[in-house]
Amino acid sequence: MTGQATKVVALCGGVGGAKLAYGLSRLLADGELAIVVNTGDDFEHLGLHISPDIDSVTYALAELDDPERGWGRRGESWRFMEALGELGGETWFQLGDLDLATHIERTRRLAAGESLSSVTEGLCRKLGVRARILPMSDASVRTVVESDQGSLAFQHYFVRERCAPRIRGLHFEGAETAQPTAAVLEALSSDALTAVVICPSNPYLSVDPMLAVPDLRQAVAAAEAPVVAVTPIVGGRAIKGPADKIMRELGHAPSPLTVAQHYGALIDGFVADVRDASGTDAGAYPTPVTFADTIMKGPAERKRLAWEVMCFAESLRSPA
Amino acid sequence: MTGQATKVVALCGGVGGAKLAYGLSRLLADGELAIVVNTGDDFEHLGLHISPDIDSVTYALAELDDPERGWGRRGESWRFMEALGELGGETWFQLGDLDLATHIERTRRLAAGESLSSVTEGLCRKLGVRARILPMSDASVRTVVESDQGSLAFQHYFVRERCAPRIRGLHFEGAETAQPTAAVLEALSSDALTAVVICPSNPYLSVDPMLAVPDLRQAVAAAEAPVVAVTPIVGGRAIKGPADKIMRELGHAPSPLTVAQHYGALIDGFVADVRDASGTDAGAYPTPVTFADTIMKGPAERKRLAWEVMCFAESLRSPA
Numbered sequence: 001m002t003g004q005a006t007k008v009v010a011l012c013g014g015v016g017g018a019k020l021a022y023g024l025s026r027l028l029a030d031g032e033l034a035i036v037v038n039t040g041d042d043f044e045h046l047g048l049h050i051s052p053d054i055d056s057v058t059y060a061l062a063e064l065d066d067p068e069r070g071w072g073r074r075g076e077s078w079r080f081m082e083a084l085g086e087l088g089g090e091t092w093f094q095l096g097d098l099d100l101a102t103h104i105e106r107t108r109r110l111a112a113g114e115s116l117s118s119v120t121e122g123l124c125r126k127l128g129v130r131a132r133i134l135p136m137s138d139a140s141v142r143t144v145v146e147s148d149q150g151s152l153a154f155q156h157y158f159v160r161e162r163c164a165p166r167i168r169g170l171h172f173e174g175a176e177t178a179q180p181t182a183a184v185l186e187a188l189s190s191d192a193l194t195a196v197v198i199c200p201s202n203p204y205l206s207v208d209p210m211l212a213v214p215d216l217r218q219a220v221a222a223a224e225a226p227v228v229a230v231t232p233i234v235g236g237r238a239i240k241g242p243a244d245k246i247m248r249e250l251g252h253a254p255s256p257l258t259v260a261q262h263y264g265a266l267i268d269g270f271v272a273d274v275r276d277a278s279g280t281d282a283g284a285y286p287t288p289v290t291f292a293d294t295i296m297k298g299p300a301e302r303k304r305l306a307w308e309v310m311c312f313a314e315s316l317r318s319p320a
Numbered sequence: 321m322t323g324q325a326t327k328v329v330a331l332c333g334g335v336g337g338a339k340l341a342y343g344l345s346r347l348l349a350d351g352e353l354a355i356v357v358n359t360g361d362d363f364e365h366l367g368l369h370i371s372p373d374i375d376s377v378t379y380a381l382a383e384l385d386d387p388e389r390g391w392g393r394r395g396e397s398w399r400f401m402e403a404l405g406e407l408g409g410e411t412w413f414q415l416g417d418l419d420l421a422t423h424i425e426r427t428r429r430l431a432a433g434e435s436l437s438s439v440t441e442g443l444c445r446k447l448g449v450r451a452r453i454l455p456m457s458d459a460s461v462r463t464v465v466e467s468d469q470g471s472l473a474f475q476h477y478f479v480r481e482r483c484a485p486r487i488r489g490l491h492f493e494g495a496e497t498a499q500p501t502a503a504v505l506e507a508l509s510s511d512a513l514t515a516v517v518i519c520p521s522n523p524y525l526s527v528d529p530m531l532a533v534p535d536l537r538q539a540v541a542a543a544e545a546p547v548v549a550v551t552p553i554v555g556g557r558a559i560k561g562p563a564d565k566i567m568r569e570l571g572h573a574p575s576p577l578t579v580a581q582h583y584g585a586l587i588d589g590f591v592a593d594v595r596d597a598s599g600t601d602a603g604a605y606p607t608p609v610t611f612a613d614t615i616m617k618g619p620a621e622r623k624r625l626a627w628e629v630m631c632f633a634e635s636l637r638s639p640a
Contacts (some may be wrong), residue, residue: 045425046424047431077397079397083418083419083422084421084425086446087447097397097403097417098402098403101400102407104366104367104368104404104409105404105407109366123407126407233557249385
């Protein structure tokens with residue numbers, strides 16, 4: 001598979017974005033979908049290289065994700081974690097027995113000199129995932145949260161402190177010098193490209209780390225297909241996670257408009273939720289806006305939203 | 321606890337030796353027993369530092385060992401291993417979900433700069449083990465098997481190849497320059513010492529790596545208490561493991577006499593099995609020999625043998 005046949009590139013964080021990525025993967029043929037995934041929340045923990053967003057997307061596409069818990073693998077067990085607790089080990093980041101295999105195997109292969117891209121491709125193949133899941137970069141980018149409790153590594157903020165600290169700002173260590181992988185650039189420059197979809201992931205925590213990589217942002221801006229963002233904010237609240245809390249802490253109203261304005265000139269269209277349709281001043285948006293049901297409870301809804309997003313992008317390509 | 325009060329030092333390999341170490345631990349008060357454990361079969365696997373003999377002894381003393389399987393933790397599960405297999409990872413060395421916590425926590429603490437001795441002490445404390453389990457050295461010693469299939473790292477020979485290759489010799493990388501830990505030397509020079517017990521472990525694979533550390537061998541030889549070895553060979557066969565096979569491959573008859581002669585001048589007494597009492601020419605032994613039931617099926621038998629070994633050592637201290 002090369003990037004030549006890529007029809008859709010999705011920019012994706014973890015769980016929320018993965019739902020739409022799943023929907024896209026069920027509509028597109030093998031090789032037509034490339035999913036560029038945030039690695040800013042990757043971290044080293046217990047000696048393991050953990051890539052939470054890559055794993056969320058991989059598990060979702062392999063249909064191994066846990067729809068109830070919302071993260072990790074379905075049918076997971078926690079015996080390792082319990083034993084680790086008995087030994088006095090760190091247990092604030094939950095690692096299931098099945099999930100652990102992913103981290104151990106990834107860490108082993110990285111230590112043997114493989115790139116994160118290659119490891120991800122290998123794991124996807126074993127799990128039967130046929131869409132390409134592409135780490136945004138093989139270089140290290142680390143999201144750091146500036147908060148009222150000082151600088152916090154992303155997972156310390158997100159998991160250990162449960163997003164309680166007030167955010168004052170974010171930065172992405174290593175982003176300035178990181179290069180997107182060749183596969184990412186190839187996908188974004190595909191002749192067949194019909195849409196670049198910014199999934200309904202957290203704009204600050206999941207999408208900004210990707211856009212902070214200069215050549216990645218530029219490749220998105222230069223893509224010859226419409227860039228369409230899907231709101232993660234519905235009715236003033238994040239569907240999942242702390243996006244609304246962060247918006248308030250950064251001085252913005254938590255609204256789809258705030259999200260669209262955040263992406264600004266980078267996007268060509270915006271998908272807001274039907275629940276926010278009444279009272280929306282479409283003229284306030286920097287781009288055309290459409291409304292869809294963005295709350296994806298099951299596989300059918302993921303596919304439907306993916307379809308609507310692709311149709312919207314198509315409509316932006318051939319204006320009436 | 322210091323080594324000052326040490327009454328018994330046990331030199332111990334894995335599972336077979338651990339049974340006697342357990343028996344000793346149930347007869348002696350806290351601080352009276354020091355168990356020096358082979359680390360020659362330690363290895364790095366999947367990025368983890370695995371210390372099989374230390375873990376066997378620790379689990380046995382914590383009563384967490386699996387008496388049926390003979391290794392690992394009781395009530396173990398294998399979900400990590402199954403998931404790793406699905407990902408194409410290496411599965412020849414079985415790591416249970418509970419056991420894995422030990423390796424992850426040990427590896428993390430070693431990487432943070434702790435010594436193996438300190439990590440072992442910490443894990444023992446968490447698991448309620450009150451006897452001192454002392455790695456023979458904090459330096460790396462690695463048993464290498466010279467075989468008809470070439471040089472094999474110990475676990476490749478022992479687990480991956482299931483002891484099938486014919487042994488031509490053994491060597492212990494790093495042993496010449498390794499130092500026993502201060503705790504080991506202190507225990508062996510304790511004023512209160514009444515016995516040094518070489519447990520019924522494999523003489524070649526489990527005890528020789530310890531005796532290959534020059535200052536450890538010398539400290540055993542210089543101990544002011546009788547050194548008593550317990551046979552791992554009963555009726556011409558190893559109670560567990562490949563000791564008899566190795567003896568044949570090295571050109572020796574698999575017998576308790578071969579074991580006693582192997583230890584030679586280092587020991588002051590030898591415990592053979594009652595099943596080998598008839599037909600034994602006690603005069604052929606390099607030391608006094610006594611006979612006991614050395615097959616320890618349960619806790620009571622472990623304690624009983626430990627008691628007999630201690631009485632035998634006592635008898636050697638005060639000759640009639």
